[in-house]
Amino acid sequence: MKVLVIGLGGVTNGGKTTLAEKLKNMLPNCCIISQDDFFKPESEVETDERGFKLYDVLDALYMDEMVASIHNWMKSPASSGLVAEETQDTCGNLKNVYILIVEGFLLYNYEPLNKLWNRRYFLTLPYEECKRRRSTRVYQPADTPGYFDGHVWPMYLKYKNELEENASIQVDYLDGTKSQEELLSYVYSDIVQELNKLREEN
Template sequence: MKVLVIGLGGVTNGGKTTLAEKLKNMLPNCDIISQDDFFKPESEVETDERGFKLYDVLDALYMDEMVTSIHNWMKHPASPGVVAEEPENMCDNLKNVHILIVEGFLLYNYEPLNELWNRRYFLTLPYEECKRRRSTRVYQPADTPGYFDGHVWPMYLKYKNELEENASMQVDYLDGTKSQEELLSYVYSDIIQELNKLREENQRVTS
C-alpha cells in the first residue's frame, strides 16, 4: 500500500477548505485532515498586551497531536469514500494508493511535518482581498476591532517570509484570487502527475 500526503496551506480565507473538499470528491481513496481541528481552547490561547487572542501562531495549536493523527492515518488509511470515477490514466496497481490532504494556515513552519509532504501548495491573497473576505466570516471568538491588521495579517507575512527564505523547501504558490475551477484544475492535474510518478516507480520495482 502506498500513501500520498498533500499539504494545502496558506493565507486565511484563501479557499483551502473548499479546494480540499473538491479534491476529495475527485480523487480516489482521498481523506482530509484540517489543522483547524487542533486549535487549543480559548482559555489556553495566549493574549497579548492589546487584548488580542494570538490564534495565528503555532503555540495556539496542538501540533504534536496533529502530527500523530497524520502518522496514524499513514499507517491505517481511512476507508475511501464513494468516488464517481477514477482518472483515466491511473493504472490498476495504483488503485490502492491512498491520498491524504492536510489543509491549514501553518503547515510548513513546523519541522516535524516537513518530512511528510509529497507535495506542498500555498495559497496567497493580496491584503485588501484577504481583509474583505475575512470581514464576511463569523469566528468564535469573533474578531475584535483591529485584530486583522494587528495580528492576523502580520503573522501571515511572518510565516510566509520564513517559508520563502527556506531555500530547501519546494512549495507551489497558488494565486487565491483565481477562480476555484482554475485552482482545482491545476492542483488536481499536479496530483495526478504525482500518482503517475508512483506508477513509474512501481513498474521499475516490479519489472
C-alpha cells in the same frame, strides 16, 4: 500500499477548505485532515498586551497531536473510514494508493511536518482581498476590532517570509484570486502526475 501526503496551506480565507473538499471528491481513496481541528481551547491561547488572542501562531495549536494524526493515517489509511469511490480514468490502477490532504494556515513552519509532504501548495491573497473575505466570515471567538491588522495579517506575513527564506522547502504558490475552477484544475492535474509517478514505480 502507497501513500501520498499533500499540504494545502496558506492565507486565511484563501480557499483552502473548499479546494480540499473538491479535490477529495475527484481523487481516489482521499481523506482530509484540517489544522483547524487542532486549535487549543480559548482559555489556553495567549493574549497579548492589546487584548488580542494570539490564534495565528503555532503555540495556539496542538501541533504534536496533528503530527500524530497524520502518522496514524499513514500507517493505516485503509482503516481511516475511507470508502473507495468511482474516480476519473486518469487515476486508474491506483487502488492501493491512498491520498491525504492536510489543509491549514500554518503547515510548513513546523519542522516535524516538513518530512511528510509529497507536495506543498500555498494559497496567497493580496491584503485588501484577504481583509474583505475575512470580514464576511463569523469566527468563534469573533474577531475584535483591529484584530486582522494587528495580528492575523502580520502573522501571515511573518510565516510566509520564513517559508520563502527556507531554501530547503519546495512550495508551489497559488494565486487565491483565481477562480476555484482554475485552481482546482491546476492542483488536480499536478497531483495526478504524482499519482502516475507512483504507478510507474509499481
